[in-house]
Amino acid sequence: MVLSRFCLRAGVAVALMAGAAGLARADVNSPLPGTPDEIIVFRKANYKWMGDTFGDMKKAIESGADVTPFAAKANDMATWAKRIPTVFPVGSETGHETKALPTIWSNRAVFEERAAALGTAAAKLSTVAATGDKVAFADQYKVAGAACGACHRDFRAR
Numbered sequence: 001m002v003l004s005r006f007c008l009r010a011g012v013a014v015a016l017m018a019g020a021a022g023l024a025r026a027d028v029n030s031p032l033p034g035t036p037d038e039i040i041v042f043r044k045a046n047y048k049w050m051g052d053t054f055g056d057m058k059k060a061i062e063s064g065a066d067v068t069p070f071a072a073k074a075n076d077m078a079t080w081a082k083r084i085p086t087v088f089p090v091g092s093e094t095g096h097e098t099k100a101l102p103t104i105w106s107n108r109a110v111f112e113e114r115a116a117a118l119g120t121a122a123a124k125l126s127t128v129a130a131t132g133d134k135v136a137f138a139d140q141y142k143v144a145g146a147a148c149g150a151c152h153r154d155f156r157a158r
């Protein structure tokens with residue numbers, strides 16, 4: 001009894017904290033939220049998912065683990081890359097401690113090129129993962145990582 005009440009309370013507390021921190025469950029296929037404010041929360045959650053996924057890939061490369069499970073995840077990264085241009089609408093420049101730089105809106109064409117470059121790199125990473133070739137996967141991982149860095153350098157605050 002005491003325990004279940006505690007669990008219930010703890011669950012509510014976690015949900016409240018997640019709300020306060022502006023966390024949202026990442027899902028690259030879920031529909032775009034309706035307001036710019038919600039879109040900031042949505043994009044941050046999906047970028048965080050991508051960062052975590054990229055970290056898991058790095059660990060697998062370092063430990064020599066099987067890379068085939070990353071075929072689907074790299075494909076999700078490519079899906080996310082295609083959606084990047086849609087998750088920076090006008091009106092989402094500020095709020096929720098966004099690190100998006102104003103250059104995204106003033107230099108849109110280059111920003112979208114950087115997103116497309118990630119899309120190409122991630123799609124290839126997916127193909128390579130499916131073959132199970134660990135060396136080729138590690139090489140393509142570097143190409144994808146360079147695509148992250150190229151965009152962050154010009155379009156994300158440190």
Ligand code: HEC
Pocket residue numbers: 040043044045047048050051052054077084097098099100101111112114115116118144145147148149151152155156
């Ligand atoms: C086309 C540009 C672009 C590319 C490509 C890109 N990012 Fe980002 N990334 C951003 C921007 C802009 C933000 C800041 C978003 C915000 O705070 O609203 C961001 C934020 C993040 C964050 C922080 C999320 C959080 O917790 O708020 C992580 C982690 C991240 N990116 C990882 C990656 C990884 C890993 C890659 C490559 C696999 C990548 N990004 C590729 C532009 C990009």
